[in-house]
Amino acid sequence: MTRHVFTPRRLGKPAASFLLSALACAVLAGCASRAPTAAAPPKVDLPAGWTAAGTSSPQEWPDKDWWQRFGSPELTRLVDEGQAGNLELAGALARVKQAEAGARIAGVALLPAVNFYGGANRAVPIRSGSTSTSADGTLQVSYEVDFWGKNRASAASAQASLEANRFDRQTVALTVTSGIVSTYLQVLSLHDRLAVAREHVANAEHVLTLVEAQKSAGAASSLDLARQRSAVARQRADLPDLAQQEREAQAALAILLGKTPQTFSVGPLGLDTIVLPQVAPGLPSELLVRRPDIRRAEASLAAADADVAVARANLFPSISLTGALGAQSSALMSLLNAPNVLANVGASLVAPIFDGGRLKRERERAIARKQELIDAYRATVLSALAEVDTALGQIRSLDDQQRLKMAELEQARQAYDLSEIRYKSGAEDLMTVLDTQRALSDVQNDMGMLKLKRLQATVSLYKALGGGWDGDPGHPDALPAKT
Structure with missing residues (x-):
């Protein structure tokens, strides 16, 4: 010194x-003395393209404000409120401020x-x-004469930790945003399921009226009447459970927005108000700079590399x-x-003469920490690649399921209409009507769930691609929306 x-x-x-x-x-x-040069991140073998993307998809990146492509003004408003009021995001911002102070403290030793x-x-x-x-x-x-570069390495480590915290804030913001969008879609889906369930109850009550009329005319038995009353009761019993699921989903959405569930509610809209955006991923190599969690792992590795330099300088x-x-x-x-x-x-x-090997062990620990973060970086990249391919595969599979289920829905609706007409004319028994009614109900529920899954798969793809966030190293603290 x-x-x-x-x-x-x-x-x-x-x-x-x-x-x-x-x-x-x-x-x-x-x-x-020279500032330590951060080692380049380890190489990871990257594929040339995505497995499930297809060869004809354009190579483009999601929009920065990707949630606006769902075409819902209410959703856009909720995302803005969530990015301003979410408590996890506020905690991430506080961690960034702590890291900023730590970086300034580490730089004081150079003055x-x-x-x-x-x-x-x-x-x-x-x-x-x-x-x-x-x-x-x-x-x-x-x-202090930083002859061995210890202080400069400490400052570099603190700066890299600051960048890691900034990228971590981006990751939290992306998780919060995708959570808000996904939960909002779930609420709208439950609105639709409740509407379909009420429609089924109305249909069952209509059939019950027919059975009661035929029973009065002697054309239906008491067994037919009991069966239809049981069907009506079963359809009505589904309503409270769906209503509770709707309340739970709205409560989860309120928490994401940083609001009390008791004072929060979503408008009575359905998934028919949502536009299904078409997403085409960019090249896999671009994922390394597009995903904030990968950039965070890279910054943490740079901090560990600087810590190794500090531990080495302490030996001199x-x-x-x-x-x-x-x-x-x-x-x-x-x-x-x-x-x-x-x-x-x-x-x-x-000069250190004898310290029981403490400084040497600290250097070994720093080297082992760096190796751990190298493996963590590779694991993060591999996980990101898998998430994108999985989301693309889900989208393709759900598109196929929706197409096939739509044909099934048309046939189920036609079967129910015909069975009701034939029952009125006495050509079919009540069991046929009940079977076609149940089949139509099941197919409509499946269609609603597939529609929700398809939209949520798009949200998962946006998240896996980094949400369209531009990982510009010059602006590591830029959020994808106003905060």
Whole structure:
């Protein structure tokens, strides 16, 4: 550690020359040290394209405000409210501020430190003698010569940790946004399922009216009447459960927005108000700079690399120059008189001789930590690639299921209509009507669930692709929406 002391007061020639020489040595030694160069992230074998994307899909990236492509003004408003009020995102922002302070603290070691020490005392005799007053003051300026690059490595580690926290905030923002969109779609889906369930109840009650009329005319048995009443009761029993699921989904959405569930509700809309956006992923190689969690893993690896440099520098001696410029006087008013001014400069070298292997073990621990983060980076990249391919595969599978289920729905609806007509004319029994009614109900529920899954698969793809967030290294704290 190198320390210098200087003052604007005029010094004697020898003292001034000594101080200036010591300061020049410190500055030159500090300039000779170099900031550690962060190692490049480890290479990961990347595919040329996506397995389930198809060869004809354009290579483009999702929009920055991707949730607006669902065409719902209410959803856009809820996302804005969530990014402003979500508590997890607020905590992530607080962690960024902590990291910013840590980076500034680590950078202080690269700058000179100036301290002033002063004191005065007054001696009052108890029995005899005269009162005496003395005072002293010292101005000290210290500067650490970062000969081995330890302080610069510490600052680099803190800066990389800051970037990691910023990317972590991006990851939290992406998770919160996708959670809001997915939960909102679930609420709308439950609105639809409730509407379909009420329609089924109305249909069952309509059939019950027919059965009661035929029973009165002697064309239906008591067994037919009991069966239809049972069917109506079963359809009605589904309504409370669906209503509870709707309340739970709205409560989950309220928590994501940072609101109390008791004062929050979503408009009575359905999935028919939502536009199904078409998403085409970019190249797999672009994922490395598009996903904030990958950028976070890369920044954490850079911090660990700098920590290894710090641990290595701790094994070498530390050099320090210390100096002081001050004055002392027996009278307070004459403290700053020239004859009372004193100056001194000292040098010292401290080298670790025996510490039980602590510094060596710390370096080994830093190296092992770096290896851990290398493996974590690779795992993050592989997981990201798998998530994108999985989401693309889900979209393709759900599109096929919807197409086939739509044909089944048309046939089920036609079968139910025909069975009701034939039952009125006496050509079919009640069991046929009940079977076709149940089949239509099941297919409609399946269609509703497939529609929700298809929309949520699109949300999963947006999330897997990084949400359209532009990972510009120059602006690592830019959020995909206003916060």
